[in-house]
Amino acid sequence: MRRSTDDENQPYSIEAQDTRLEAYVQSQPGWKIVKKFKDDASGKNTDRPDLQKAMQWAKANMIDVLLVYRVDRFSRNLRDTVTLLDELESVGVAFRSATEPFDTSTPVGRMMLQLLSMFAQFERDLIVDRVTAGMEKKAEAGEWKGGYTPPGYAKDPATHKLVVDEAEAVVIRLMFDLYTKDRIGSRSIANELNERGYRTRSGGLWAFKRVLTILENRVYLGEIHYRDVITLDAHPPLITPEQFAEAERIMDSRGESHSRRATNNSDYVATGRLNCPKCKHAMIGTSATGKTKTYRYYTCMKRMKYGKDACDQDRLNADALDQAVLDSVASFYGNQLDLIRDAVNEARKVYESSHDTVTAELNTVKARLKTVTAKIDKYLDAFEDDLFDADDDAAKERVRGYRTEQKQLRTRAAELREELENEPTMPDAATLEQVNTNIRTIIKAGNPNQRKAVVETFVVKIKLTGPGRMVPVFRVPQTPAPTDAANAKGAEPGISDSAPKGVRVCSSLVELRGLEPLTLTLPV
Secondary structure: OEEOOOOOOOOOOHHHHHHHHHHHHHOOOOOOOOOOOOEEOOOOOOOOHHHHHHHHHHHOOOOOEEEEOOHHHHOOOHHHHHHHHHHHHHOOOEEEEOOOOOOOOOHHHHHHHHHHHHHHHHHHHHHHHHHHHHHHHHHHOOOOOOOOOOOOEEEOOOOOOEEEOHHHHHHHHHHHHHHHOOOOOHHHHHHHHHHOOOOOOOOOOOOHHHHHHHHOOHHHHOOEEEOOEEEOOOOOOOOOHHHHHHHHHHHHHHOOOHHHHOOOHHHOOOOOOEEOOOOOOEEEEEEEEOOOOEEEEEEEHHHHHHOOOOOOOOOEEHHHHHHHHHHHHHHHHHHOHHHHHHHHHHHHHHHHHHHHHHHHHHHHHHHHHHHHHHHHHHHHHHHHOOOOOOOOHHHHHHHHHHHHHHHHHHHHHHHHHHHHHOOOOOOOHHHHHHHHHHHHHHHHHOOHHHHHHHHHHHEEEEEEEEOOEEEEEEOOEEOOOOHHHHHHOOOOOOOOOOOOOOOEEOOOOOOOOOOOOOOEEOOO
């Protein structure tokens, strides 16, 4: 069951659907309701909690039929409907509508269902068009189109127009003054606001990105923008056109405007592998525009958002660090065979010493999983035989607890099996040569995305050990497994489309336990 709006506006309320579906079930010989799923959400996609639960029940073979009042209660998107039906069919669960007669076991029935889904999507598209048209009319009339009102304004409930919130407007005007008159940057503005005790509407600290979003928002000129509709003098402005234009000019010259500050993550190959040595937050790619060139850095995210008082870790030269990382990857698999062999031997010792312990834990987990599954089946059998009330809260709570434990046990069992199956092995010379050749080719002639993919595939993390010094931690590639086995383990054929075929990379790290790691010195 699903409804999109409140009961007053929804012709098919949850209660109405429930009543009619129960009546339909009673008319079907041998049918019993074992579970009801209810969502208060749009049917535009499948991101709905109870829909996902229903599909989980189907895949767990806990239901035989999934019944809806109308197809549009299931989904209003044709592609989603077809995908969901394919999933149901693959697990042997039938799909039925109480008001639309069709049989999905026949080609004609599937065609009818797809036609109904097409009309459901068409109806949704009409609703979207009507809502969009309504918002355009609001914008044309100078009314706020809905949703979160920008800081500095509130919405007049009578006119639906923005009115000045003086308490917040003070902060907005201060931002523009600091940026255009005092010429301080967005990060410094965020620090200044936080030091003065100003907080966001939700009570949080100001971050530089939020400051920049405000500085380029034309709503503060009194304008309303929605799609192609622009309405001037829609509400009282907080900033003069001259000051707003000056802020735009400064943003553009500093490279902080939205069009120029969206940095391509692929330009920073160490992103996701590098943490701040002081506060352990991620270090991300940033840039600054000088008189003659753009400078690239890795900056602690905490420092970037909240300033030096939050973290005083210095920025790192991204050009030097990226080059050092790529050089290390290019040389490691060709020049560090002894180190790789020692690392694999150490990893094998750990694997062999823990094999019996892991096996014993797996047997214990499997035994408990069998017991818990039997308990769940016992409750379901008792429910089907009407031996206890479906509204028994204590029984439902116990079943819910067993379900949670069952899921946890299955996850742990999968982890233990993977640990037992992934015995570290020394890659043969052909594998290492193939990997090394491919890496060097990509680093030399590949695009930024491919070079970043190399680092993501073969480098687990990068430890900063001191000023200008880092230690990259590598994965060790494994000798190719048989195709079926590799696919079963989710092994990838390589890096993007340029990787060597038949080479898989360890999903778990072969660590350099007790060994001297490869240390690189970065130029200042």
